[in-house]
Amino acid sequence: MTQGHRRWGLPATVRTTLVALPLIVFAIAGVLAPVLAPADPTANDLAAGLLPPSADHLLGTDQLGRDQLSRILYGARISLAVTAAVLAISLAAGVVIGTVAGYLGGRVDRVISRLIDMAVSLPGMLVALAVIGVRGPGVENLVIALSLWAWAPYARIARARVAGLRGSPHLDALRLLGAGPVRVIGRHLLPPALAPCLVYASTDVGAIVLSVATLSFLGLGIPPPHAEWGQMLIEGRPYLASAWWLAYPPGIAITAVVFAGNLLGERLAGGDERPSILRWVRPARRPRHSIAPRPAPAGSPATSAAPAASAEDDVVLRVRDLSAGYPHGGGLRRVVAGVSYEVRRGRVLAIVGETGSGKTTSALAPFGLVDPGAVVTGSATLGGGAGALELMGRTPPERHRVNGRRVGVVFQDSLAALNPLRTVGAHVDEAVRNAGRGGRRAATRRVSEELLRLAGLPDPAVIAREFPHQLSGGMRQRVQIAIALAGEPELLVADEPTSALDVTVQAQLLDLLGRLRDELAMAMVVVSHDVAVISRLADSVAVMYAGRIVETGPLATVIGNPDHPYTRGLLDAVPRPGAAPGTRFRTMPGRSGAGPDDTGGCAFAPRCPIAVAACADDRPVLEAASTVAHRSACLRHPGGTALQPGTARERDRL
């Protein structure tokens, strides 16, 4: 990510150059070896044999008294020469063959592609050894042997590039203008085909140097008395234990060049900088702010979806001042700011908002179901009375005692939320075992089938043996519900449970959720942008915009008498309660707001039809609108019947 690329504080090009440094040194050493080398690499001096490094011989001498540094430099020279020859031959042959195949297409292309496939699937080292085996060692044979397999990847790259260009109108135009195939290929196809090949060649250098060294080491590459790195190692073999300067420098030289080639290839291929969702992070960084629920000071910017509770034991989830953000350029980029809400036994809270408004994060962050890199602060209490449990700052193992037991989650995309390689039954079985309700395999499966039946799936024994992709979207969503119910949870969190389903299926699922709420007396948090879901299921609503709650209250009040201009806009073109399933909120004109901290004023101001100058500077606070329970964050309270800015007493209870 951005952070990773900036880790060394160097631009990417400089870092790539650094990575390629051994290759550059290798090239320079190879070209300038006659100038740089202090001695003749083949000059024997038996009297000075096996000398350790000294001022005269910086890397010592070998058994024949030859200067080791000079031999390393000349080794680079011969490796470089062979590499350059192999690259030149295989690049030229590969690019021409690939370009011709890509240009002609049809049968020629098929035959050549097949040939390329075969050449690529042959083990290069064996080909080289076999060719040298019949032709004998020596520099030319080495070059021939290595080129014989090295061309194929270039041909493949060039073919793909040219085949992609073939249909372009630009080429058709050229042909109409009378350009012959030679001209078209030479002027317009070879150059673009060559470019990716050259990039690939830079990463191929290491591979070729390694082959040269390996073959020379086996006595089948560069023959003595030439200095070559692999050759030097085999010649020095008897003295390795006593003369370390014979053992290390050639090996280090080869490794450095090959390593640089590999690293370069990896960088060019994109590497794997991105860390995964499941990555391990230090358990629960304690949030900077106090995590305990605290009375918000008067005028606090915290937004809240519910007034202070009266019957504490009834509250299943109470979220206070929840913020979530990601490290960004040294700071924190928040996606959710100061969100508070609560939901009681047997009640349903709907969180409503556009994509990117932070509604899913607000619902899932209390349970740690966000990217581990996210910084989440605030407090979230699950359950009331004696069973109350603060969820923030929990370690992953502690979360396993909450998730799947006290809380069940239904995700939006049921196909993605189920492991494609496991049967439905395996998923439910796992949930049952996680919840501690499992036993022997058959007993667990019986519980699973019961759950599937509870979720309204007919014939659970058969369904359990199916893979997710074999079920319809509605059935998969029921499977998710069955999984969520495995722990007999107090709370069900459903993220867009009915999106992407057709209307009748949606209605059935909503009925199911409503029935489950009643029968199991669960609390639910439903994230949705679907009016039907909200009007059929919810008891209260929280409307989110740009990471904050902008309006909240009982369903009937918010839908029937919306206060915030955003809510009004959403509901404008939509029939009121009883709307057909699938009815979406009207999309609002204008771009949706970005983050909660992008402006010091009201985030909705750019799109608000009734904005005034103050809106850009003063951030509105959630305040009582038509009733105490119905609150909205707008400076103007267009709902009209506002109990003006709220009494001090009411604010204190926020």
Place this chain on the structure above:
Amino acid sequence: MRAPGRLRFAGRYVTRWAVDTAGVLLALSAGTFALVLLARGDPAAILAATRAGRSATPEQIEAVRAELGLDAPAPVRYVRWLADASTGDFGLSLRTNTPVGPEIADRMGVTLGLVAGSAAVALVAGVAVGVAGAVLGRGPVRGALRGGALLATSVPAFWLSYLLVLVLALRLGLVPTSGMAGPATWVMPMAVLGLPAAGALSRVVAVTLREALDQPYVLAAQARGSGPVSIVLRDGLPNAAGPILSLAGVTVGSLLVGTVVVEQIFGWPGLGAYFVHAAAARDVPALQAAALALGGGFILANRLADVLQALIDPRSLRDAGGTGPRAAGRGRRPSRRGGTGPREEAT
């Protein structure tokens, strides 16, 4: 959608795979045979000289030529050679005047044992390091593992074996320097062959596992209370198995080719060493047989991995044309060169 359709798909797939594989192996045999045409020097003269103990007379050479059938046109010789080879008869070694076939069969066991041992090293170390790389957050440990893996793939096998000999055998005296006698002698060859492969494998495991762990089903598993071990084993690795298996095939193939260097260094009487000796002596029949055995093994290992990869994924055996969420990302093997580079084999 049900079993008959899937079975039929599997049948068609396997049939097409078998035909393709046979084609590639045939091409390999043709290429192997063509070596004799490239050869410098007259094989008949060499074998006659081997038999006579010194340079042979023209009559002796002609007799050998007739005996070997070298006077027939090349296509005829190819068909004859292939027919003989399919019965295990690869002719006589020019170097020793003994049949090549039985020698190859004898040495095959040594090489396969070495490959199996190093494959185990590669698999265990590669998967362990790869899983760590996928699960660890950015930090010094992950950086060290990444660097170490890349270094392992870059160190030439012959130099790595020198280093191991210097440390393990000469300085610490833990294992013999060479030979194949007891369990201790297996340590260094297996390490030299297996560690670079482990490095390459760990990179692919890390990348594909990370991709598999980024899928929503991982979040869903966390939501139902599954722990990280269960998620890696049940959700992560199986979904990453395609590319990993594919590379495992490439790896086994390149281990086979890598025995060329390692057996030579540690003095093991396997196919790889035989191949090098044959190459050094320009012993064409032996070279052909060894190339066919090693190359065929290499190709088979690669292609078996491909077919296994397709067969284990329930989605790939759908008769319907729909694609799974990751369908676009699977298919071709992950290594840049498809395993032909010396990056893999020369290790």
